[in-house]
Amino acid sequence: MNMTGAQSMVRCLEEEDVSHIFGYPGATISPFYEALYHSESIQHILVRQEQSAAHMASGYARITGKAGVCVVTSGPGATNLITGIATAYMDSIPLVAITGQVQSYLLGRDIFQEVDITGAVSPFIKHTYLIKKAEDIPRIFKEAFHIATTGRPGPVLIDVPIDMQEAEIDFSYPEEVNIRGYKPTINGNLKQLKKVVKTIAAAERPLICVGGGAFCAKAQVQVRQLCE
Known part of the structure; x- marks a missing residue:
């Protein structure tokens, strides 16, 4: 077109x-x-x-x-x-x-x-x-x-x-995006996560400091589950 x-x-x-x-x-x-x-x-x-x-x-x-x-x-x-x-x-x-x-x-x-x-x-x-x-x-x-x-x-x-x-x-609008060098991931580093879990488990009074990123990522439920 x-x-x-x-x-x-x-x-x-x-x-x-x-x-x-x-x-x-x-x-x-x-x-x-x-x-x-x-x-x-x-x-x-x-x-x-x-x-x-x-x-x-x-x-x-x-x-x-x-x-x-x-x-x-x-x-x-x-x-x-x-x-x-x-x-x-x-x-x-x-x-x-x-x-x-x-x-x-x-x-x-x-x-x-x-x-x-x-x-x-x-x-x-x-x-x-x-x-x-x-x-x-x-x-x-x-x-x-x-x-x-x-x-x-x-x-x-x-x-x-x-x-x-x-x-x-x-004009023709692409259906997919394939950018060489840009392959973002949202998966955490398993080795680092294990360190976090170990540290939290050893804490007597852990404090969770949550910023606006939790809302931007729509992670409110997950944060609440972590707190509980």
């Missing part, structure tokens, strides 16, 4: 059952917003400043257990997400941040509202993407949601140049 990169971005979000996104429009993300206007299933929450979009998406993820999505433009719009992204990373919150970017052929020339946002957030983000081929949009969106929500959850950023949003592609 032929469509623009921007339309494919919206379709990707719909395929991931995204019902709410938080954002603030701007020049380099305007093709996406034009396409979003025609979506019947995604509700856009307009914020007053981009930092709020990241924090609101983070709060949405904490409550629903789904990946929160925020969308902003390039330059200062993108840099205003940094605190929210860092917070999501430290708190293991699944977050997908979508940023507009200047034309791909102008990257690295320090033109108006160009910021290397993928580099800026690299110390505190689970993964970043810079779209270089419009036909990669479906695969990258599928991978982004997979990475954000599996293993230890965290934020993923997708930087989309405006010419990639305007380009025509033959």
Whole structure:
């Protein structure tokens, strides 16, 4: 099915059952917003400043257990997400941040509202993407949601140049994700667990310190069983 990169971005979000996104429009993300206007299933929450979009998406993820999505433009719009992204990373919150970017052929020339946002957030983000081929949009969106929500959850950023949003592609959404080098596991280390069990068994007054991660992992019942 032929469509623009921007339309494919919206379709990707719909395929991931995204019902709410938080954002603030701007020049380099305007093709996406034009396409979003025609979506019947995604509700856009307009914020007053981009930092709020990241924090609101983070709060949405904490409550629903789904990946929160925020969308902003390039330059200062993108840099205003940094605190929210860092917070999501430290708190293991699944977050997908979508940023507009200047034309791909102008990257690295320090033109108006160009910021290397993928580099800026690299110390505190689970993964970043810079779209270089419009036909990669479906695969990258599928991978982004997979990475954000599996293993230890965290934020993923997708930087989309405006010419990639305007380009025509033959849209097909992947059914599976296979990322070489990313095979997260939630199984504990048996050797270390045996040490924990032995230590707890020997304790006279054991203290269990439980953080928000227990709620994010929906492990309340297991924690309660452990306490009992």
